[in-house]
Amino acid sequence: DAGVIQSPRHEVTEMGQEVTLRCKLISGHNSLFWYRQTMMRGLELLIYFNNNVPIDDSGMPEDRFSAKMPNASFSTLKIQPSEPRDSAVYFCASSSQGQNSPLHFGNGTRLTVT
């Protein structure tokens, strides 16, 4: 089991550019979570999916952010246009459904917007 795989590990881009972050879930998991981590705000849940369906996107900062699950094993988080305040580490996590199921996190994508 390769675990949750995120790409890229690091992304540096200029303000106004589109950024796409990618995540591959662990095989058999059906819940997918996107988190953002900063020093100021800690760990924030942006959105999560169950069985490819978005359940709660109340944490998505604004319309510039969008997330998709084109299939059961893959997800993207897109920021368009990016801004310096979007700089953070973005984590993807997956789990089996059920409140006792732990989350398995990827190693994150460190995004820097200049």
Next chain:
Amino acid sequence: GNSVTQMEGPVTLSEEAFLTINCTYTATGYPSLFWYVQYPGEGLQLLLKATKADDKGSNKGFEATYRKETTSFHLEKGSVQVSDSAVYFCALSGGSGNTGKLIFGQGTTLQVKP
């Protein structure tokens, strides 16, 4: 709504000292409780969990007991090592009105000095 509160860090200890990181929660119903650990440059990893009152989760010398009467899930370790230096997150899942997402505390940084 459901929430988790952790003691503020950083916590600095000498090797072999006793560790306690306090965690209290607010939730209706019967949530599951978790401790996650994040090492530098990595995603969060599950450290231990407890799914019902009076359960004790344990792993790698760490322990935490689910105390419903005090709504607490304090993390303890009898003798810390330098390699335990990391950020520790308390979290809950489930309970009434929770749609399956994991709610994290703000994290507590532990630094262990030789």
